[in-house]
Amino acid sequence: xxxxxxxxxxxxxxxxxxxxxxxxxxxxxxxxxxxxxxxxxxxxxxxxxxxxxxxxxxxxxxxxxxxxxxxxxxxxxxxxxxxxxxxxxxxxxxxxxxxxxxxxxxxxxxxxxxxxxxxxxxxxxxxxxxxxxxxxxxxxxxxxxxxxxxxxxxxxxxxxxxxxxxxxxxxxxxxxxxxxxxxxxxxxxxxxxxxxxxxxxxxxxxxxxxxxxxxxxxxxxxxxxxxxxxxxxxxxxxxxxxxxxxxxxxxxxxxxxxxxxxxxxxxxxxxxxxxxxxxxxxxxxxxxxxxxxxxxxxxxxxxxxxxxxxxxxxxxxxxxxxxxxxxxxxxxxxxxxxxxxxxxxxxxxxxxxxxxxxxxxxxxxxxxxxxxxxxxxxxxxxxxxxxxxxxxxxxxxxxxxxxxxxxxxxxxxxxxxxxxxxxxxxxxxxxxxxxxxxx
Numbered sequence: 001x002x003x004x005x006x007x008x009x010x011x012x013x014x015x016x017x018x019x020x021x022x023x024x025x026x027x028x029x030x031x032x033x034x035x036x037x038x039x040x041x042x043x044x045x046x047x048x049x050x051x052x053x054x055x056x057x058x059x060x061x062x063x064x065x066x067x068x069x070x071x072x073x074x075x076x077x078x079x080x081x082x083x084x085x086x087x088x089x090x091x092x093x094x095x096x097x098x099x100x101x102x103x104x105x106x107x108x109x110x111x112x113x114x115x116x117x118x119x120x121x122x123x124x125x126x127x128x129x130x131x132x133x134x135x136x137x138x139x140x141x142x143x144x145x146x147x148x149x150x151x152x153x154x155x156x157x158x159x160x161x162x163x164x165x166x167x168x169x170x171x172x173x174x175x176x177x178x179x180x181x182x183x184x185x186x187x188x189x190x191x192x193x194x195x196x197x198x199x200x201x202x203x204x205x206x207x208x209x210x211x212x213x214x215x216x217x218x219x220x221x222x223x224x225x226x227x228x229x230x231x232x233x234x235x236x237x238x239x240x241x242x243x244x245x246x247x248x249x250x251x252x253x254x255x256x257x258x259x260x261x262x263x264x265x266x267x268x269x270x271x272x273x274x275x276x277x278x279x280x281x282x283x284x285x286x287x288x289x290x291x292x293x294x295x296x297x298x299x300x301x302x303x304x305x306x307x308x309x310x311x312x313x314x315x316x317x318x319x320x321x322x323x324x325x326x327x328x329x330x331x332x333x334x335x336x337x338x339x340x341x342x343x344x345x346x347x348x349x350x351x352x353x354x355x356x357x358x359x360x361x362x363x364x365x366x367x368x369x370x371x372x373x374x375x376x377x378x379x380x381x382x383x384x385x386x387x388x389x390x391x392x393x394x395x396x397x398x399x400x401x402x403x404x405x406x407x408x409x410x411x412x413x414x415x416x417x418x419x420x421x422x423x424x425x426x427x428x429x430x431x432x433x434x435x436x437x438x439x
Contacts, residue, residue: 299344
């Protein structure tokens, strides 16, 4: 369903009225397309204090293909090197770097603050680096005009691992990701032969791929060069086949909760998987006092238990190859909770627990990363059926004052899936326009 309010605020009467009434004024987001593959304008490289990483960061930023400069009148992006911030006093260097230029950021611009992990041994450094999180989340809520702000934490002496993440955050692909804190490991990135098709030669399987977010994920992975297998329940076979045919992908009608689901997946990809995307999910909303056991069990079985069982089996069998990527779908509901969704919120919070526990062990034992996307209000057929006032609240209660699109979740998934994203592990990234609910 079209966002009529977003369209109205783009007109002269709409701008005047919403400004007078103090109503949200969402800016149209600039997403990736063949005609807009990158930010339109220079990238401002700023440094807070005396950083030893200045030259290395400059080289990484240049590799994105953007015009990196130390001064620009209307930059499309700003990157602040805050790796040297180690005391409350040196936080002033972050203010000094951004304060004179933040108003010049172009509409739809990107701001990335690069820090390091808070130290377990130096509580002064830990305080200063943790302060950057509050700074970034607050700036994301005030910056406006469709711009986004992120904090990227790198491991000591491992800045080279940040290449794929900087490419993603400093591009139209991250249009609905804001206010996020992304922490990288020191793992070296796998090479990418062609950034136009970074998944070339890799095989991906997407569950729940017949429609909605799953179909969009399959489409973006195919666009990026992957051979895609689309999985959904047999009842959706016709729609699944149409989606797969459109993408030149394979269709696998299968109930992911079946006892033999992992074995049938392995049989469908005899060469193994490089990317496993757990997107299948259902809702059976009702307040707990009115929720029968079968509504609870069905949601947990599809959204969480099937993910645990198939992931364990596919890892143990070696179906997910070394260098592989597992991406699961959590939700803002699993972070903030939601009225009438105790079953759904429990299942999605469980996904977060799965990722945090499995990620380090999967990397060590299998050479596989495990991450999750946590969508907020995404414009789908499901949200179109939500009552009007609840739907409008869902759209406006984020820093970008609008709902996201399925492609926003798909782009984040594709970044997780890239060979060069080896250092991105154990992360739960909210695709929610920086929702005002939850952390």
